[in-house]
Amino acid sequence: MRYESIIFDLDNTLLNFELCERQAILGALEDCAISLDLNGVSETNFLQVFETYNSQYWRQRETFSPIELIEIYYRSTLAQLDIQTDQISNLGESYWHIFNHFAVMEPDVNEVLTVLARSYRLAVITNGFVSAQLPRIQAAGIEHFFEEVVVSEAIGFAKPSPEIFNHALSKLDLTPAQVLYVGDSLNHDYVGATQVRIDFCYYNRKNQNLPSEVKPKFIISELLNLLELFK
Structure with missing residues (x-):
């Protein structure tokens, strides 16, 4: 038939999806003036750690809003890599904006x-x-x-x-x-x-x-x- x-x-x-996500993760760091180079962290390492927390917390998507989930990913990743910032909430909002408005x-x-x-x-x-x-x-x-x-x-x-x-x-x-x-x-x-x-x-x-x-x-x-x- x-x-x-x-x-x-x-x-x-x-x-x-991988390229869309990468663009949003790194783009949000740039928007919030967080330099991985200055913190001695490679993009590859940051993305790997971020993805670990993404996989860990994604199952809680019915408990948290998308931006809340993203903030958890960033907070956990930055803490593990010992990167200090007061931009967590801005990171979540920036990521969500980039992810939703740019497509690969x-x-x-x-x-x-x-x-x-x-x-x-x-x-x-x-x-x-x-x-x-x-x-x-x-x-x-x-x-x-x-x-x-x-x-x-x-x-x-x-x-x-x-x-x-x-x-x-x-x-x-x-x-x-x-x-x-x-x-x-x-x-x-x-x-x-x-x-x-x-x-x-x-x-x-x-x-x-x-x-x-x-x-x-x-x-x-x-x-x-x-x-x-x-x-």
């Missing part, structure tokens, strides 16, 4: 979406905060391509929960057989899509080996490969 719609994951599928896209996103939009209804299913994901799509200048953008916070269910996929199908008034889902995460995207019998295209952006039991409908290493699938 010919697909009617192609639905995309957002982070590390359309937007390069994966290669060839505009070309791929432009071509696919001529023949398919396009949409996004993404985990995250509404206050981040929607502005980031706008910052990338790609919001006009999508008929629907479904954000986990808005509906109370996150990937791989089948509810978020069923919500998107309901909004688009489509059946699973009419949809292809494109994403980079086996745990969130592959599991979620296959639970509701949506065909899955794995964007294997880092050319990782797949477990033998994982069998996506398609595998691509570049987004441009999508255009080859639908010639």
Whole structure:
């Protein structure tokens, strides 16, 4: 059956999350006049420590606001690296502003979406905060391509929960057989899509080996490969 719609994951599928995050982490330090060089700390070391606390506290995202979480990341990282500052609250606000208003896209996103939009209804299913994901799509200048953008916070269910996929199908008034889902995460995207019998295209952006039991409908290493699938 010919697909009617192609639905995309957002982070590390359309937007390069790692580069977006790096830009925000280091940009906030610059905004608040905190020099890593003067403190004898490399960017790589700072980012590694920051990511450790990000992973540790992210599960508490339902307890804290996004800016409160970011302040925790910075406070913990700066304390571990023995960097003194009175700019913690400013760091959180600066990070959030940068992260939400500057976007780094994966290669060839505009070309791929432009071509696919001529023949398919396009949409996004993404985990995250509404206050981040929607502005980031706008910052990338790609919001006009999508008929629907479904954000986990808005509906109370996150990937791989089948509810978020069923919500998107309901909004688009489509059946699973009419949809292809494109994403980079086996745990969130592959599991979620296959639970509701949506065909899955794995964007294997880092050319990782797949477990033998994982069998996506398609595998691509570049987004441009999508255009080859639908010639």
